[in-house]
Amino acid sequence: MSSNNDEALDEKAKRMRDLLSSFYSPTRSSSTSPNSNPFSKHPSPDDINSSSFQPNHYINILAQKSNLEGLLQRHVEMVTEIKNLDTDLQTLVYENYNKFICATDSIKRMKSNILGMEASMEHLLEKIMSVQSRSDGVNTSLSENREHIEKLHLTCNLLRKIQFIYDLPDRLAKCIKVEAYANAVRFYTGAMPIFKAYGDSSFKDCKQASEEAIAIIVKNLQEKVFSDSESTQVRAEAAVLLKQLNFPVDNLKAKLRENLEHFLSDTQLIPEVEETVSPSSHEVAICEFVEAIRAFQVIFPDSEKQLVNLAQELITKRFLIIEEYVKTRICGEDLLGVLRVIWNDVLLMDEVLQEASLYNHSLEASKVAVKTYIGSVFSHLMQDISDTLLKVLKRDGAEEHSLEVVLDASIKAVLEGGRDFLLDVRRILDDNLEILNELRELIFDWVQEGFQDFFRQLEVQFLLFSGRKTSLATQNRELAEGVHGDKAFPSLVLVLARLSVIIEQTAIPKITKELAASFSGGNFQGYEYEPGFVPEEISQKFRSAGEKFLHMYINMKTQRISLLLKKRFTTPCWVKHKEPREVHMFVDLFLQELEVIGNEVKEILPQGIRKHHRVDSTGSNASSTRSNSFREEKLTRSNTLKGRSQQLLETHLAKLFKQKVEIFTKVEYTQESVIMTIVKLCLKSLQEFVRFQTFNRSGFQQIQLDIQFLRTPIKEIVEDEAAMDFLLDEVIVAATERCLDPISLEPPILERLIGAKLAKTKEQDTISS
Known part of the structure; x- marks a missing residue:
């Protein structure tokens, strides 16, 4: 019931607004009527709020749509609406009448205020006319004196300039004494127009004395420009002053370029490489280089291409030094140190030479440096394993060169060397150095490819140590003739056999697991979408190599003993052999060989x-x-x-x-x-x-x-x-x-x-x- 009353009240309020709107704007009311169609050119005749309303048509439609009860209810509603409209119209008339009264009072007050303002305006006009007449009198009386004063002022300025010209040699001498060359150049360039006009007549002596002083200043400025003890900022200021004096700067340009190229020949730009250079001195050097570039740009605006080449050449030289540095035994922290230094230098130089694209240049050079570092680590690891294994051939019974110690050291080199390398790579990537973040995916691939190539080369190195790269006939001849040197060579082959098995069964699974743990989130894809590290392939290689080495050890030991047995049976004449009196010596030798094998x-x-x-x-x-x-x-x-x-x-x-x-x-x-x-x-x-x-x-x-x-x-x-x-x-x-x-x-x-x-x-x- 309450909802019906609310709807009735909303409809009533809406109709009231429409009626008031139609009262003040008949045109708008017809277009905004709720029953009208805004897109229709002709209003509907049954719209009671429109001007084209037709009562008969409306009554006919209402009679057709409603019954008697509905007509009575509509009659009561319309009577109520008419009364309400009359009441609202009366209230509106009262409100508007009140506004009209207020407006009338305001107009009366404005009229009284305007009447008083007219007299004030007339009085003000009289005052202005009086001031103007007095001003004209003062101007008339002072016009002659003003012209005279202006002439005197011009004469005073001229005399001041003449006095400046006469005092210029003394001023220049004082500037030379205190090395205020910037003021001296400013004074002289200011006097140049007068010297050009009157330098050969009235101010001949002053011009000559000033030129002699300027010659001394030019000489001193040249000395500053070409002095290696002066800072780049002082040299740049001196060069600017010489340029203001219209001094030829071709030689100056060549000298400044030579000073810039001096940085390229400096081998102590990387403090991590040269221990004698402190980081602060390096920062001073690179800042001085940047200031020199900035000064060069100011002095010679057309030298941008030369400066770009110089900056790129400097970065290239720095990375060449890094490439040689990473070939030595360094850790990940050392690599991070040199890359961080060179990246800071790139950022400093990029502020003054954005056209050089040093970021892209450094990124490409960093790829080479990081890849060289990874290859160097594996190369040193390979050398460590080789040196350890070769101790077998040099052992003389010392405990530190025993087979067990050599085997343990080799296993430790493979396992701990690979693990330490992965930890270093992890530290490098976790440092979030911007230049390395761009190479993150490539580093993942390089590490996996590095392990793959390392184990392939290690298997080849094992084969070279065992002599299997030669033919079988050559090996047999070498064994028979003792080419491999001593009895330690079969021991090396035995160590290689055992080490191959350990690499297959222990090292490869551990490194595979650590690779997955270290590079979680990496793409693990090598170039051409091939996996970089294939543990199955490496395991198969070392499984096969281990079997070869074990059989080779057995064959070498067997052939050595066979040579002993052959000598025993081919030397005596068995048909004329004497009665046996003791066990032959070859039995002792045979048992000694077996004892060596057992140990x-x-x-x-x-x-x-x-x-x-x-x-x-x-x-x-x-x-x-x-x-x-x-x-x-x-x-x-x-x-x-x-x-x-x-x-x-x-x-x-x-x-x-x-x-x-x-x-x-x-x-x-x-x-x-x-x-x-x-x-x-x-x-x-x-x-x-x-x-x-x-x-x-x-x-x-x-x-x-x-x-x-x-x-x-x-x-x-x-x-x-x-x-x-x-x-x-x-x-x-x-x-x-x-x-x-x-x-x-x-x-x-x-x-x-x-x-x-x-x-x-x-x-x-x-x-x-």
């Missing part, structure tokens, strides 16, 4: 898990003795009862029915696997050397004694005892096949000779200890 692999390789349990040495010897005795008795009976061909046939049949033993297996990075592989290869070589000889009974018995003695110490250092028994038996079988009279030593004699050898060895160990 090396214990320093470098981890210990593996033994695949076979070792039995007691006594039981082993007894078992071997019983086995050999049984084989010897069998061979003796075969030699007595059968022919030679029948004996060999039975030997081969025994080998066919013997339990099969796996001889050659995959080499692992363990002490046991490497030693076992070397021993197997050496015993196979021993078997082959035996197969190429012909033995008498004594020669065969010597081989039997040597092999029997080898069984116990070899089983002490290997993990596969079954394979050792098989290979040692194969040597005996090969000697049996190549013997003319294969009669074995009696077991007591064999044991006595072995016991004598053991006692002698024990005695030698006691003496040496």
Whole structure:
């Protein structure tokens, strides 16, 4: 109900405004009527507020749209509106009448005020006319004196100028005395028009004296310009004064340019590079250079191109010094220091030489400097690793050059060197130096590419150290002739094998993880949208290299021992060999070589898990003795009862029915696997050397004694005892096949000779200890 009353009141107020508007502006009321169409040229005839309202038409429409009750209600509303309009109209008339009364009173007051103002204006006019007449009288009386005064004033000025001309030589002399050359030049240039007009007549002496003084001033100014002890500001002021005196400045321009070029030949512009120069002196030098450029611009406005070339040449020279500096061993803070200094210099010079585009010039030079720094870091890291590894070839038993120490130092160089480098790069980027912020993404790529190239070159360096860049035939010849120098070369190869495995399994994953942590948010994209660092590729390279080095170490050690065995079997005449009296010396040499190998692999390789349990040495010897005795008795009976061909046939049949033993297996990075592989290869070589000889009974018995003695110490250092028994038996079988009279030593004699050898060895160990 209340909402209906509010709507009725709003409509009433709206109609009231329209009626009042139509009362004061009939034209506007028709156009702003709520029922009128503003875009219509003809108002609607049923609009009760328009001038074209037609009552009959309105009544017809109202009768058609409303019922009797509606017509009655509309009648009551219209009667109420008419009364309200009458009341509002009456109120409006009263209000406007009050305003008319107030306006009438205001007009009366204005009329009375104007009447009094007219008399005041007439009095003021009389005063003005009186002042004007008196002023005309004063001007008339003073006109003659004023002309005279003006003439006297002109004469006084002329006399003052003449007096200045006569006093000019003394003034110039005083200026020379106190070195006030700027005042002297100002006085002389002010007198130049008079000298040009009257210098050859009235003021001839003054002109001559002034020119002599100016000559002295010019000379002194020239000395200041060309003096290296004067500051750039003083030299610039002197040059400006000379230019005001119309002195030729071609020589001056060349001299000032020479002074500017002096900065280019100064090698002590970077305080971080030259320790003898303090940062304050550097700031003074660059500020002086900037002031010199500013003075040059003032004196020679047409020299902009020359100054741009000079500034760019200076920045280029500075960056060339930085490129040489970053090739030395520096850290990230050192690089930041020199770049910060040169960037501050660029900002100072850019204020006076914006046309030089020093920012872009410095940005391009910074790319080269930063990239050179990254390459230099990896180069020094490569050198550190190489120097550490080469200590293996120089070791003389010193603890600091042991294989374990060298390996640990190499691992530390790879891991800590890469980590420290990433920390330095992180510090450089976190410094937010403006010139480096532009290179942030490029630095990400350069670091990744640097690690990729570093590990590729490191793998190549390992191959060069191992000699694998030469052909296989050349390597074998060098090994046989001892080209690589000493016994330490195989040790280096063993260290390379172990280091390659550690790089593959530890270093590459750690560096990959640290790269991801250090450069989170980087694009990790190399040029041409290829990844800069590919850990899978590097891991594969070092995995393959490690396997090559390990097999190379085994081959070198095997070939060294094979040369020893070959010399043993090719030197004597086995057909005429004497009865064996002791174990041959080659057995000691063979065991010494195995001991050296064992010591090396214990320093470098981890210990593996033994695949076979070792039995007691006594039981082993007894078992071997019983086995050999049984084989010897069998061979003796075969030699007595059968022919030679029948004996060999039975030997081969025994080998066919013997339990099969796996001889050659995959080499692992363990002490046991490497030693076992070397021993197997050496015993196979021993078997082959035996197969190429012909033995008498004594020669065969010597081989039997040597092999029997080898069984116990070899089983002490290997993990596969079954394979050792098989290979040692194969040597005996090969000697049996190549013997003319294969009669074995009696077991007591064999044991006595072995016991004598053991006692002698024990005695030698006691003496040496």
